[in-house]
Amino acid sequence: MSKTQYAKMKFYCDENLCIDCNGCVVACKEAHEVPVGVNRRKVVTVNEGIVGKEISVSMACMHCSDAPCQQVCPVDCFYIRADGIVLHDKDKCIGCGYCLFACPFGAPQFPQDGAFGTKGKMDKCTMCAGGPEETNSHEEFEKYGQNRISEGKVPMCASMCSTKALLVGDADEVALVKTYRATAKGKGIATEPMGW
């Protein structure tokens, strides 16, 4: 018998569709009551104002399969769930900032700033899957925000995306949506549209 295949959760942002409206950013902050200054998600615009060259893309923790943050963490606070979501334990985190150096996307955020490295506990995108505390408990919400995945809901950012540029889900499903879009491209509007 072959090994059981688990879903691998991934984000995908289509730069042809992202319009830099920041809907995802505000949705995330409102949902998880993130402090001002901590940005689990950001929209990055490249070549702003250059005719024909401007693109925007929404970025957060990309939940890497071989997450560099996990590999460099001196206190081993990271753990990767069976579905690929990369989470961390704030009780173990010492705020050293190694993960920020390792991360290719600039995802880890720190609530404090100071000359002597008093960064506070690291905070980052949980793909709306909370943390190690009891699921949907008050403690979990306080430290990590909502746990929408446990309720079968789409993460807040993607559900609020105004142009459906930002997709999230099992990598195979995300690939299917992208395949559907590529196949349907230029073929006319479907009479019974599916999502996009």
Place this chain on the structure above:
Amino acid sequence: MTNHLGDMQNSKAIIIFGANPASNHPIAMQHILKAKEQNGAKIIVIDPRYTKTAAKSDVYCRIRTGTDIAFLYGMIRLIRENGWYDESFIRDRVYGMEDIFNECEEYTPEHVEDVTGCSKELLIQATAAFAQADPGALIWNQGWTQHTIGSSNTRLGSILQLTLGNMGKTGGGCNILRGHDNVQGSTDLGCLADTLPGYYGLKESSWKYFSKQWNVDYEWLKGRFKSKEMMESKGFSLGLWIHGVLEKENEKNNADTPLKALVCIGNGISTITQTHKVKEALDKLDLVVFIDPYVNDAAVITTRDNNMFLLPAASQVETEGTVVNTARTAQWRSKVVEPLYEARPDHEILFDFAKRMGFYEQYVAGMGKGKNFNWPDDATNEIARSLKTIGFQGRTAERIRKHTDNWHLFDTVSLKGKGAVEKEYYGLPWPCWTDKHPGSPVLYNINLPVSQGGMGFRNRFGTEREGVSLLSGDGSAPVGSKVDGGYAEITSENIEELSGITLSAEEKAKVEGKNWKTDDSGILVDTALKAGLAPYGNARARTIVWNFIDHIPKHREPLHSFRPDLVSRYPAVADKKNHYRTNVRYASEQNAQKWTEDYPINIVSGRVVEHMGTGTETRASKYLSELSGEMYGEVHPNLGAKLGIRDNEMMWVYGTGEGKIKIKCKYSQRVDENSVFLPQNFSGVWQGESLESRYPKGTAPHSFGESSNQVTSYGYDQQTSCPETKCSLVRLEKA
């Protein structure tokens, strides 16, 4: 809009003038991008600024502000030369196209390049892409309307669509994206200075019609006004009221009195031009009342210390009723929570006013149940019954609730329903002629029977002019019509002849002397629909508006033109007396001085995606303030270098009035080297001084900024009096 948001997906080309849906209508942008991706639509953006919308375009044309008409005539000239126009559509459904074709003659690609600054190659590319696509949709916004010639911009845009036969077509049309929630609804309800609800106008017959709908005596209604003449004359408009307070010469237009009191409900006053004049006017009034969920920024701008009242109004989630979206679609909005603290819904506040002023009984009489009415259902039904001109009859509270409750049963592209709402269109887009009618998702579509949402153009301006028929040609009636060609609007006189249906004596007595928009019995509309006739007739769209200053749209340079050398060829209209009760300057303002000598830089104004209107509500959000918490001006690096202002330094902006603002310079290549972009979403800083201390305790927003309208120039639309927020000149200096 003539079509609807989802319908834009069916377009093969979308041309966007003076609009930035990526920032101002992100959800509408979804439909535009779907058209681009799935339908292969070309997106063409014409804008002085390379916006986030332009970043998604196939063709981008940068033009100088206020030169859209020259660009459009350049397009129409190319369309005529290349034979891209829709000959049969023009022959059967348009009046006066020859005049347009004559006028476009002078706008050669070279001349358009000179006037607009957009290269002739791009003009040709944009025109070819749009004219050869079938169907093509046109989108515009405040970038067209807020001009001295805004009414001409919108007319010529519609004429472009007529030329190409893009009207009354799925995927075509003129799609105006309204700026706020329920703007279409408030326009339909007559929140305007020149008309009663439903665009009925202000004539005696309209007042008499409404006194009947409202169940009040016409003589009593007339007695509320100083004179019958004032009752029937246009009021001060939102742009012009300040001149009714400040300038003595306007008193004689206003029954020999200045304006003395202002009641402002849910309006951000600093989005209107010349905020420094607004402050003066607010300071001078005897009484000022603001009714808002948040503190209106104008209440902080004024320095008056008495007779100003802030009444806390409930927000949209604390009250209930219908809202109408940009596509004429109604939706029921339910109450989510009871109003917090002492806030009360708007209607309760107004009822209390009416009670204390002694006309509460008459105020609620229209609902027909005395004081025991059921709010808001009875009011919704009163609206449905009264607004016959735009076909509200079928939009009863019960039907709108049903649509909203069955939201999931409607298709998002066609708006068509399934199951319990089969064959109906979501939100019953008007006209929805009867309580069986499905609504009309696409206006002027003759490929559907009237009973299923089809119609021709409205017969509104007589049946002929100078010997030429204004009714549409043979073969251009909606499917299933008893009359094959054009016909006049339905009245009790012509109904039997046109429909071929004989009315009973009883029916005849009921409709005696009535027409389709005054007949409460519904017999005229029902009979017309049975015969496949649109109640408002079937006429030609007119390109000539003989009661306007410009019979056909004409390019006129802005009052404060960046190109003074073109002013003599394209001058502003003569000064206008008693324009919405105000004596408005046009030519005299344009020639008052050599404006570009002291004010050499053009303004481009607009909104940022994070904020709404004046930002009164959105700047109270800490997260939105974090993303966009500071007023700025976008300056091209080359212009900054020339002026000696560095990126992120503070600069003073001086307007042609007396206003000035101190804002941050943000280097950006979105604007050209002659322009500065100013977002209009900030308030709470006045000429460099913070006004935070003036907010009542605990009500200040998280972010403040100078209001850009302190430096916008004098100027109002020559027909509608909409303020000119777009074409202004300024001077920049390092602070």
